[in-house]
Amino acid sequence: MKLAFIGLGYVGLTTAVCMAYRGFDVVGVEVDDEKVEKISRGIAPVKEPKLEKLLKYALSRKKFTASTSYRDAVKADVFFITVGTPSKPDGGIDLSRVAEACKHIGETLATQEKVATVAVKSTVVPGTTRTLVKQKLEEASQKKVGMDLNLCVNPEFLREGAAVDDTFHPDRIVIGDDWGRGGKILTRLYKKFYGRKTPPTMITNTVNAEMIKYASNVFLAARISLINEVANICQRTPGADVEEVAKGVGMDRRIGPHFLRAGLGYGGSCFPKDVKALAAFAKGLGVEPFMLESVQKVNDNQPYKAIELAGRLVGNLHGRKAAVLGLSFKPNTDDIREAVSLKIINKLLEHGCTVVAYDPAATENVRRLLGNKINYAESAEECIKNADFCIVATEWDEFRRLKPELFKKHMKKPVVIDGRRVYDPAAISEKAVYAAIGLGPNKT
Secondary structure: EEEEEOOOOOOOOHHHHHHHOOEEEEEOOOOHHHHHHHHHOOOOOOHHHHHHHHHHHHOOOOEEEEEEEEHHOOOOOEEOOOOOOOEEOOOOOOOOOHHHHHHHHHHHHOOOOOOOEEEEEEOOOOOOHHHHHHHHHHHHHHOOOOOEEEEHHHHHOOOOOHHHHHHHHHOOEEEEEEOOHHHHHHHHHHHHHHHOOOEEEEOHHHHHHHHHHHHHHHHHHHHHHHHHHHHHHHHHHOOOEHHHHHHHOOOOOOOOOOOOOOOOOOOOHHHHHHHHHHHHHHHOOOEEEHHHHHHHHHHHHHHHHHHHHHHHHHHOOOEEEEEEEEOOOOOOOOOOOOOOHHHHHHHHHOOOOOEEEEEEOHHHHHHHHHHHHHOOOOOOHHHOOOOOOOEEEEOOHHHOOOOOHHHHHHHHOOOOEOOOOOOOHHHHOHHHHHEEOOOOOOOO
């Protein structure tokens, strides 16, 4: 079975390379010439553990090819649409890239007699596949979906920083099919890919499959915002610690321990966009999305809790030197989309702080965005040197390993705001003035 992936971002490139690693013949189509050139040389354009190693292997075995031309995908049996669906100003999603991909796929299929399958992996609002996608494919290909063209939805559930592992070991596979044949083909494809370890597979209609993707992300986002709201209450309650609270709550089988890590809020390319998109979609249906808007509001305000803690510990922030450890929206990636660090940095600059930042992977991305508005360090130790206070904005393991003595040694006065709860409060409090998200005052 020959596969084509249209769009080589996190989802497209990771899934394509993993498929090629397992022996499928895969073509990846991407409009960005520079990205294709890098991928063809075995350089992953995004930081993702294990991805570049698998990419080089797939290229060396000639199982994967990156191209800017749809003609190179003409022999594919299955086309996966993996283009981006960015947010519009009103929070809705921009489907222009999906429409363009469908047009080009359709034109490619118009030259072929065989029945190919198109699977939508891009995150699209419910109803998109059976309307816009179907229409664009049929117009460009002059073929009929359900007869000489198969169409289905196959949402992805990959986490940045763990995308390769999630591809090889997913919790489930969801396939949406309104016409009956595409879903069967994808099921056979995944049985070949996973063998005896094929995960539970759910086949439903396209609208439900599209909604499952959104519902999954907004449920997880809601858990994060809810535990952060609990953390904010704990922070004002003497003796309270949200870490202990979350541990006890997570022991309840009805709730479970996952996504109960309080902090500065979520970021990245999925949760913020998907919460806004589903809220906008709901409003279009005449449904008032009270909870979705609350989830978003809590998350929008959460990064500034670090600024509040800094003000409590050092007083007036004007003229202070602030060290920010962590720039990517989460560890093990260089992605800074919707990163809380950017909100924190901009607010610190508004307060008149001098900001120096360090991240193991995302520094250059931030440099391209902020330029010389802030200073950039080459290491964590350099970052905190002579700083008045330090904010931990991303939970990189490198920061977890920092000894409390280093803050005392290098900072003017060791003041640490732990936005990601990476330190043991008792241990670090012996060497530094310490405050953390969800940690109440006067805790003994």
